[in-house]
Amino acid sequence: EIVLTQSPGTLSLSPGEGATLSCRASLSVTGTYLAWYQQKPGQPPRVLIYGASSRATGIPDRFSGSGSGTDFTLTISRLEPEDFAVYYCQHYGSSPPKWTFGQGTKVEMK
């Protein structure tokens, strides 16, 4: 069973700074099935990145994803005020079908 571990738990940054969020899988996974979501208080999650590095429709290009194997990264190049939120990585495994989420990284305003 794959476990996704996100780090850090909390990132305290100022608007305009860059953010690097990590997602580590307990086993090597196919990057094709690695996604990132953003969740703001009181709202459902929103998909940002799929296939490890492809931006979902309407997602600004300051968000980028990278990685392979066991290590994946979400990078926010310059934080806008609306980017302060919790971010989750998620993997889909097919045998049997199962969706696994990381525990989340909170990006808070310093």
Added chain:
Amino acid sequence: EVQLLESGGGLVQSGGSLRLSCAASGFTFNNYALTWVRQAPGKGLEWVSTITGRGSNIYYTDSVKGRFTFSRDNSRNTLYLQMNNLRAEDTAIYYCARGSSDYYNAFDFWGQGTMVTVSS
């Protein structure tokens, strides 16, 4: 516009039952797998169950197997999650979400969620 609208949440005693619904619109319902994801208060996201487009395959996380039943009515564009023998640890917001083959099975649209509280 794709919309998913959950309903049916509420307060129930431990051991009780509840049925959640998710009404979908704005897309060809039977073309998509749909999923329930839950979020306990102040906690992260947890996948609960997924049903394929025609309902022929259903998958559950281990903690709900034998207690939850996921079904869909493609004539009504509606999903149902029958939850029996509820436990305190089932307390959460339950979201329905659409799976996207274009996004390699990530979830591209989510409802606003419905809150389930199980009192012990």
